[in-house]
Amino acid sequence: MGRASRLMRLDAFTKTVEDARIRTSSGGIVTIFSVLVVLFLVIGEWNDYRKVTVISELVVDKARGEQMEIHLNLTFPKIPCELLSLDVMDVSGDLQPSVSHGVAKHRMDKFGTIIESKFMDIHPEHPKHLDPNYCGECYGAIAPDTSTKAGCCQTCDDVREAYASKGWAFGDGTGVHQCEEEGYKEKIKEQAEEGCRIDGHLWVNKVVGNFHIAPGKSFSNAQMHVHDLQNYLQSEVAHDFTHTVNNLAFGPPLPTDLLHERHHQQNPLDGISKKTSDRNYNYLYFLKIVSTSYEHLDGGYTINTHQYSVTSHERSLEGGKDEVHPGTVHARGGIPGVFFSYDISPMKVVNREVRMKSFSGFLTGVCAIIGGTLTVAAALDRGLYEGARRLGKAHQR
The missing domain is CATH 1.20.58 (Methane Monooxygenase Hydroxylase; Chain G, domain 1)
Incomplete structure (x- = not known):
């Protein structure tokens, strides 16, 4: 009772009796x-x-020796797939001519309907019209490693690869037995009015570089990167590089809620279309790439990706009037096509989810x-x- 009475004296919440309440x-x-x-x-x-809110901070990107994934999806309605080549090069000296792995070409009719889809890294099988013991001539060039028979050029593509390794122009295959048997010249004429969609992904070194889509087989000549433009320029059908960038991304996409909060899309080139009627026209996109990471609340997961800003420039290679967008420079010369030149920012954007x-x-x-x-x-x-x-x-x- 003594302890209870002492606790009662400490009670700050005194009570009133029920009868005193109204x-x-x-x-x-x-x-x-x-x-x-x-x-x-x-x-x-x-x-x-x-x-949950997202807090962004800018830090120095200390990553070294990384590679970067590029996702691309482009449509060319006025040039057939057979004439297009995708090449990648960077300042480290890495050159990937006629990229094939991970990229697909989709043949399109003049109405934009897909006719055929083919991965560029699928090489033709041994032609059925040839004897199994046949060893095709390479016409003074060196047989490629991709040939179905070592030291031999079994197909028209083998001869084209052999010519490219020597830096020789190939043309439409006239006088080349393999190409005449496969009807390569006829195939080019048959597909002349088609379009092409190229999509897939590339892995490149995370250094300054460029990738481009241009006509003809590419090869190196006197330390210069050149393309065999004969079939493109001499075609009876006037081709050009009218194109649409359906998607161009560097790494996986950021969460949609983060993009909504910032009121812009991650990839500024998505949906961009360019039109021309000049077959000797050159499009250049200059991209500034910034490494970006997104850290989920409580460390649930982290997304490492890239965002980019872009300026563009387009011009005719025949000496016509240039159309220059602010902040870009150019030099005379070059080849028709669509070029993407990218530079890597030394800074990195870190987005962290936090509770307020x-x-x-x-x-x-x-x-x-x-x-x-x-x-x-x-x-x-x-x-x-x-x-x-x-x-x-x-x-x-």
Whole structure:
């Protein structure tokens, strides 16, 4: 009993007896209103606690020796797949001519309908019209490693590869037995009015470089990168590099909620279309690539990707009037095609998901809401009660 009495003296919440309490209808209304206000404010406090925001910071990109993945999807409605070549090169000296691995070509008719799809890394099988013991001539060139028989040029593509390794122009295959047997010249004429869509992915060194889509087989000649333009320029059908960039991305996409918050898309070239009627026309896109990471709340996962900004330039190679966009430079010469030149920023953007309010902050807010609402409600109820009582006394007089 002594201990209980000592605790009673410490009680800061003294109670009144039930008989001393007075209940009023106005007090009931104030109580209901107070409960609704508390519920509304607590729900708002809970939503604030659950809200996640993204904080961005700029740091030095210390990554070394990495590779970068490029996703591309481009449509060329006025040039057939047979005449297109995709090449990649960078300042480290890495050259990937006529890229094939991971890339597909889709033949399109003049209405844009897909006729045939073929991965560029699928090499033709041994032609059925040839004897199994046949060893095709390479016409002074060196047989490629991709040939179905070592040291021999079994197909028209083998001869084209052999010519490219020597830096020789190939043309339409006239006088080449393999090409005449396969009808290569006829195939070019048959596909002359077709278009092409190229899509797939590339892996490149994370250094300054470029990739381009240009006509004809590419090869090196006197330390220069050149293309065999004979079939392109001498075609009876006027081809050109009208194109649409359906998608061009460096690495996986960022979460859609982050892009929505920033009110822009990750890839500024997506959906861009360019038109020309000049077969000797050159398009250049200068890309500034910035490494970007997205760290999910509580370390759930991290996305490492890249974003980029772009400026563009286009011009005729026949000495016509240039159309230059601000901030770009160019030099005379070159070949028709679409070129993407990219530079790597030394900085990196880190996006982190964080909660704006901690759980202890949420509890503190709830307590403040309840205490503040009850205090205001008690004062309001007291004012209503006293006002009603004084009015009653004045009425009795």
